[in-house]
Structures are given as C-alpha cells and as structure tokens.
Amino acid sequence: MGFDFDGAADGGVQSSAADTADSTAVMEMEEPELAAESEATSKPSRRRKSEAATAESMAAKQRDISVSEFFAKNRHLLGFDNPRKALLTAVKEAVDNSLDACEEAHILPHITVTIAPVDGSENKFRMTVKDNGPGIVAKQVPNIFARLLYGSKFHSLKMSRGQQGIGISAAGMYGLLTTGEPVQIMTRTSGKKPANHYHVQIDTTKNRPEVILDEECEFDLPHGTSVTITMEGRYQKGKQSIDEYLAQTAIANPHAAFTYIAPDGKTYDYPRQSNEMPFIPVEIKPHPYGVEVGVLFKMARQTEARTMREFLRSDFSRISQAIAEDLLKKSKLSVNMKPWDLTIKDAERLHGVINSTKLMAPPTDCIGPIGEEKLVDGLKRVVDAEFYTSCTRKPAVYRGNPFLVEAALAYGCKDASEAGNTDEEEDTGMPAEKEEKDQLMRLVRFANRVPLLYQQSACATYKAVLDVNWRSYGLGQSRGALPSGPVMLMVHIASVWVPFTSESKEAVAHYPEIIKEIKLAVQECGRKLGMHVRKQRRIKDEMIKRGYIEIYLPHIGQALKDILTLKDPQVEKLVEKLKVTLEKSRTV
C-alpha cells in the first residue's frame, strides 16, 4: 500500500495546490531536510521534543491491543501487502472455505469466482465467490465473516485448507478498511428453507461483528453460500495472478469444477476432471509425543474424562487402556486419579515417561495424497514436456502431527521459460537484472491442495530443493540457487496441521522433519530424471555417430568402388548393407 509521493503530483488538484502554496505545502520526498527545515520555520512551537520517560509515564501508556487492530496494522502478515496480492488473497480465502465445506459435506464442489471492477475503476473491485456447499447456519454468519480467530477448524487436527479462523474475516476487514463497505453473504442450508442475506462488518477495536443487514432472500441453488467483498485491489494476469491460482487449484483438486468470470467479463471454465470424491479427511486426537508438559497439564484440567486412565485413552491417539495403565504405573500415578488433581510435578513425570516409552506412530489414514498418477496428469495439463515423473512418500510426523509429501517433475518443458520463476518480482516494480539466459527450475508448491504463490524463498520446499545435489541428476546448479534447466517441479505437503511461516499461509516453516521428507520425495524424482537425462545423452551421442555413418559411408562406398572396381548398384547395395550392420551393432 506504499504511497508514491511523486505520484501525487499527477492528481488533478496538484496545480491548484501549488497555486495556494500557503494552504497546502508542496514538498518532494527527495528533500527531507528541507521538509524538516520548513516545518521548523513555519511552526517552531510544534517541534517535537523527547523527554525522559519514567516507569509511571510508561505504565500510563500500556494497554490492550485487539487482535483485529493487530492484524489491521500488520496486514502483510495476512497477505494484504499490496492491492494485487490483496485481491488474490481474498479470492483464495473464500475458495479455500468453499472447498473445505463441500468436502466436509461430501459434495462435489462447483465454485464460481467473479471479479468485477467497481464503477469502472482500476483499483476498486467487487469479488464474489459462490459455492454449492452445505450453506451456513444463519446465526454463525456474523462471527464467521467478521471476527478474527473464530472457526471450527482450529481446535481439531484434520487435513483442511483453512485452519486458523482468520482468513475470510481478514479479507472482509481489508475490504472495510479500504472501501468502507461491509461483507455481503447469501447462504442457504436446504431447499426447504429460504436463503439468508447478510451485510456484516468487523468492529476492529473489539474484534466483534456488526450486522448491518439481515433479511431473507432468493438463492438459485438448494444449498450453498455466496460471499462478496468490495475492496481496493489491482487486477493483472500472469505470474501470481488469480488466473494462475485458479489453474493450479484445478490441478490439485480434480474433483472440483470452477467457473471464473474475469474483470473483462470473459468467462473461463475449469471443468471437473474426476467424479470421484477425493480422500475425505478425518479428525485425529493429538499424539502424546507432540504434547509438552504445560499442554498436558492444561489438557488434564480441561478434560471431560473422570479418571487419568480415561483421560489418556480418550484425549490422545495411540493410547489404549492397557498403555494408559502402564504409563500411569510408571509415573507412580493412580489410574483412577481425577485428572484435575494432577499437579505440574505429576505432569512433568508423566511427560517424561511418555517420551521414554515407545508408542505407535500417529495414525496416518487421516491425510490423503493427490496421488502419483493424478500429479502427473496435473503437470501434463500445464506443461508440454518430454519427461514426467512423480513420487508420493509415506506419511511421516513432525511435532506429533502426521504429514505427507509428494513431488512431481516435468523435464524438457517447452513453455517453462515463459512461465519463469518469480518470487514477488513484479511487486517490487524492479525485476531482477536478467543477464544470463540459463533458466532456473520452476517450482510449484501446494499445501493441503492449495497452491502457494508467494514467499517461495521462505518456504521449506525451496530450502529442501536447494539442498538437493541436482548436478548428479544432470542439471546445472550454482551454490545458493535453484538448479537450472527446462524443469518444472511440483511439491505437495498434506498434513492435519501445516505449519506456515505466517498467517497468510504462503510458505511452510522449516521443520527439519518436513524438509527431510521433501528432500526424499524430490530426490526420488531427481533419480528418475537423472536416468532420463543420461539416456537422452546416450541417444544424442548415438545420433551424432549415426550422422557420421550417414556422412562417411557413401565416401567409403566410393573408395571401395575404386579399389574393387564395383558397379554403382553394387556400391549402393554394399553401402546399404554396411549401414544396417553398423546400426545393428549399436543399441540405444
């Protein structure tokens, strides 16, 4: 949202401002001293002074910060750094919610995204995302759309796109901040009931919703939800665009259909690729290994279980009644002890016992991969390449949370150079100086089937790809950089809790276990790539040799003709024979 001071000069009012120099001071950014000086001259009484603070004066300034105020000020944490990214983030949050809701309700999603300029403006848009999901119960609408940190997904461990209860309310808040307009929602939960129409907005000081409008309305589907946000934004095709986001989302979600009505009024359809419902994620309990002393203590205070044995058995995964009894015995705790009587010392002992006892790994049937075949199909839809491969790893665990990594690779991409590799390049307005022509690998990242378009270099994926020795797979690589070559690499991380580096969910945090799994998946693809590249080289060498045969055989024929005084047809026959023999002796 950086304001260009020089740009202000383009405004229509500039000349009048210059005319009335007394009323509006004209000042260039490049002369800050001058600015300070002129202020000092014109109003010396307002010159700032800094007095030493005391404990008392500092105490007087201490106050509570509402979570909405926090995120309004730090809105880049939520993905609202600049108008273009803001528009994408808003679409992404709404689409994530729609896909999650449809999956939970076992509905094959059909989602329509509409972006329309407001009053023909280039920096104000109205975004609508409409789905055929289960709809939202009316009384939940205000909290879901106009309250940060409110939702159903945060308190459960389940593979879903949303997880924090921030996204869509944050998008609504950004719309409110930049245009003053509330979020509009239409939702219907059943064909037997009327639909509800709401206008809600967030009160950032309190982090609570204000309902501006609440009425019944028409809705053309038996069930579903439509959300509309009016916001400052910028629409631009290409890299990191809404178009790219939707194309990638369609790849990772072959069971979903998308219709996209772009700001220019054109409609793009992404039809459903598969009528099969994807893996339906299930919720799991936390694994005891991922729980710290303090958390264990707190869980014991809050459990509904009435004995320690029951608490351990019901509130954690992989603890049977027998294991619970064993753990408690080793911790010198009674199996029938009331959980709320547990002291912090008891918790510490129990924690120690848990972590020195071998427990079964967390269940892993709670996360589902896209699958090796579908990954390659997806890649084929975006790049035309000579070689494709993929690898889906078995689930692993970080901090007690199961996760799974898969990777797919395309080599010899014909359009990869166009697609290129960017990390917010266009947003700085200053593209990197491109002197070299060697094109870097294009990295495409997904987390729980959601494409990640920003902050590539902050991502565990990037770190893992840099750590792989690509030279041994036949690609060039400079230290500290992605490998070079006509390659596109797709990495998907699925987990019941994806650890993102920020609330905007653009990059995966550097957990060592996750980096390790990414490396293993990528290396597997790399090995297959290496074989292909080597084979290609052999073929190429062979072709060159064959070329020699083609070139020199006629000459040999000529020479033999002279030596042996053969006739032309004989020479032809001989050359043909030689060719066949020589070619037979080489197998590719």
Added chain:
Amino acid sequence: MGFDFDGAADGGVQSSAADTADSTAVMEMEEPELAAESEATSKPSRRRKSEAATAESMAAKQRDISVSEFFAKNRHLLGFDNPRKALLTAVKEAVDNSLDACEEAHILPHITVTIAPVDGSENKFRMTVKDNGPGIVAKQVPNIFARLLYGSKFHSLKMSRGQQGIGISAAGMYGLLTTGEPVQIMTRTSGKKPANHYHVQIDTTKNRPEVILDEECEFDLPHGTSVTITMEGRYQKGKQSIDEYLAQTAIANPHAAFTYIAPDGKTYDYPRQSNEMPFIPVEIKPHPYGVEVGVLFKMARQTEARTMREFLRSDFSRISQAIAEDLLKKSKLSVNMKPWDLTIKDAERLHGVINSTKLMAPPTDCIGPIGEEKLVDGLKRVVDAEFYTSCTRKPAVYRGNPFLVEAALAYGCKDASEAGNTDEEEDTGMPAEKEEKDQLMRLVRFANRVPLLYQQSACATYKAVLDVNWRSYGLGQSRGALPSGPVMLMVHIASVWVPFTSESKEAVAHYPEIIKEIKLAVQECGRKLGMHVRKQRRIKDEMIKRGYIEIYLPHIGQALKDILTLKDPQVEKLVEKLKVTLEKSRTV
C-alpha cells in the same frame, strides 16, 4: 519441536516396554501401513469413519479461538520452532525490552544475560535478563509478562525494538508450556521504594495473567528489572547463537554495555563503546497518505477533537490548520462539522482529496541511523578486512511510515569463510551439500538496531541484494544466488514501524519502497567496492609486471654487458637505473 520416534528407543524405558509388548505397542515410523494394520486388528471398533457434515453439525463446532491458543499452536510464528531458536528468541525479546526501556528513560543501558542449565540438564535452561532501566510499575507487571497483545508501543508510531506487545509474554508462555514454570520478575522503580517480586503465568484459554506470587524483595540496583524464564531449550555456540546475537547487538548499540554469563559459567563482557546517548526516538502521528478510507472513518469516530478541522490538524502529521481547511473545503465538508457525524461517503471523498493533494512528506527526524562511521567501526570489530565502506540513506516513506536504510560493507575478510552464510542450516540437521569452494557473501541484517539471525531468504534485504548486479562491482554472482567473494555486508533498516514477515520479527516484508532503498544503499557501497576491486586488480597487474622487471632486468643487464663490454659495477648501476625509471613510469 519435532519428536524423533526412533530417538524414543534410546529412552531407558524402552527395553521394559519391549518386554511388555501388550501394554506398549512398539512401532517404527518407517512402517505406517503396518501401524494402521495392527490398529485395525487390535481395536477394529475404533476405526475412524467420516460422515458427511451438515451446516448444522458444522455450526456446532464453530467457536472462539483465544489469541494465546492461536500462538501456542503456531509458536513457530513467534520464533519458537525448535529448542535452540526458542532460547535465543526469549533472550532477544527480553533484551529488546530492556534496551527500549532504557532509551525511553534516557539511561545508558547495562544489561546482564545469564543462561544456566536447570539441574545440569542439556535441554532445560533458566534464562535471566537484568537491566538498569526505569523499572516497571507493579500493577502492570502481570499484563506485560503474561498477556499477549498488551503493551505501550503498538498504538504509537515510534522507532523502537518492540512494537507488538507479544514478545516477552510469548517467551513466558513457551516456558510455561514446556516446563510448567511461571515467569519470575523483580523490578524496582526508585531507590526510595522497595522492589517487587512476581511469579506470573498466562492462562492461554483466556489470554489473561495469573499471579502466583506477589511480594516485596531485595534488588541490588536503585532501579531496573530482571526477568527469569525457565524453558526447554538447547544451547549451542556458533552461527545463529546467543553469543552471535549479543556480539551483533553490541555492534549496533555502542551506547550499551552487556555482560553475558554463559551456561558453562564463563563470563563475557561487551563494554560500552560510547557514552553518548544514541538518537532518542520521538513519536509521530500517522501521515494522511498512509491512512485508508476505513481507517479515516474509524479515527473520526474515536477522536477527541471536536471539529473536523481540529481532528485533521491534531490526529495527523503534516496537516496545519490552513491545510485542514483547504482539504475540508475541497471535500465539501464544514470545518466545524463534528468528526463523529462523518459518513463513510464523506470519508471516501475526503480520502480522495487528501490523496490528490500534495502534502509534505512525513517528518523524518523521528528515526535515527547508526551512522556511517559507527557502522564501519562495528564491522571492524567483527571482521578483519582490507576494505570497508558504508552508506546511510536519507529517510524515505512506505505506507505513510518514515524509514531509513543504511549499509556497510567489508571486503577481503579473513574470517568470512568461517563465519559463512547460513539460513537455519543447522536446524534441519542436513547441511546443504557444499561441493564448491566459492564462498558466498555474508549478509548481516538489523532492524531498529536488533540483529536478525533467521529467515534470511525471506527478507527484503536478501531480495534487494540478489537484485543488485554485483558483477559490475567485481564480484562473481550466479542467477538467483548471493554474490560470491570474501565480503560481509551489513544492512540496517530503521523505522517507526518495521513491517516484519512474521511475529517473530526475523525478516522484513517485501514492500517495494523498502527494497528500493536497500538497493540504493547497497549499490552505493557496491560502487565504492568496485573502485577498490579494480584498483586492487591494477595493483596486482602492476605487481606482476614488476615481478617481470625483477626477473628480466638482470638478464638485460647481462646482455648489455656482453654487447657494450661493461664492467660488473657498471652493469649493477645500469640495472638499478633501469628499475627506477621503469617503476617511475608506472603509477598505481
């Protein structure tokens, strides 16, 4: 905090667990199918099923998320990803607060950091940071140390290290979660008053402090604060260590003295380098250009001013009474209108007028640089190099917030290869494969005088350095990588509001204005470096030529002797003359 499942086997209880195979299931991570299978066999009734959700069943699960619960689960956002980084983050948050408090009270800081293992453990530490600051008023202690989003710095625009009201409470929360122990605070605001001793802990469900202990105590300074947190952690020297952090902090804060008592009991002193108080930051009002429609509207509702003219004049920087009147006139609003009567349409109109009117840039005397000279002094204390340079830019503005960038560069560093360049390498347990010997530039980053040790590649600084064409300054550079060479580059960003990419404040967000300023500062250093490198090359070439002279002159002498039949002393004299003449003809 990833748990190593194989590691569990090292626990002393493992063999007994294996003996009682019924009570504790033994399972390797590498066989998840087996795990799922055995579960299915042993307790088929607990097999998870997923039923289609409805709008109603989903509504039943919606609930509020406390900000402490949010950050406890997403603790990597706060810098508590792993035990080693957690210990560093806790020290950093406490030291930041101490430095800020001393500066506000115009006190030259003396800060003592003590890290001691608890009961000789290698993964549990007690960290104490003690300062000679103004102390904290007793009744504020619980909120400051055990409540997230509480503080004095968030609501003001002022250059300070802390800004969010999260840091120290988050460190205390992490300590509580991992060890169950409360935060201990001793503080005294005046030699005439007794000191207070507190034990406080956060109630994460409510985000409110619980006071465990509140008593008077002894304190050996007339004023100051000491905070102690017991936490899971790991202590390791080297890159990204507490030692490195303190060394860099001392460089950026020459007015502060530090004493560091390491876990091995050794004491390290960083004496004060300068008795001059640094620039004392002052608070500013928001600049009108950085304020959006919705914010303007909200500010009008909450102002204490009684007229629109007064509101604009008092709540923003760079709006005088005359400018306020002009802006209101152009917006067709009365100067005496009550601010709380402003409608959103009015706000929109006023916002448009503000942004098309040239206003003076925000005041920039509210931020202070470290300074070109002190930067070079600082560099000299860490690296022994052949060439140093630095550049402090004039203040600029992003989103209405003034900021300033400075850079310093050392070339020909003797220990840079040792120091190397890392971005969380050791934390993954898998260092990048280092095949090449060409060493990359070492990048050292500061924000408001705080060293940033993690997430280098996510930082605007990294992006800017990559965008610079280092080849034109005589360094090697591969596409997408830092330049190579024996170079250390230090970049400092100072602002009334530094936009970090996450709450852990490890990297600066990619605002185009900030990247541009970093590039300009770095390029300025680069140009001077280029001149030096070229001069060095000339000297080197010259040296080689001189070498030739040394080698060949005697032979020429010999040849002349033969031709002209000279005597040996004559030859010597001639050679000497030739040497002087030739050397004179070359100037370096």
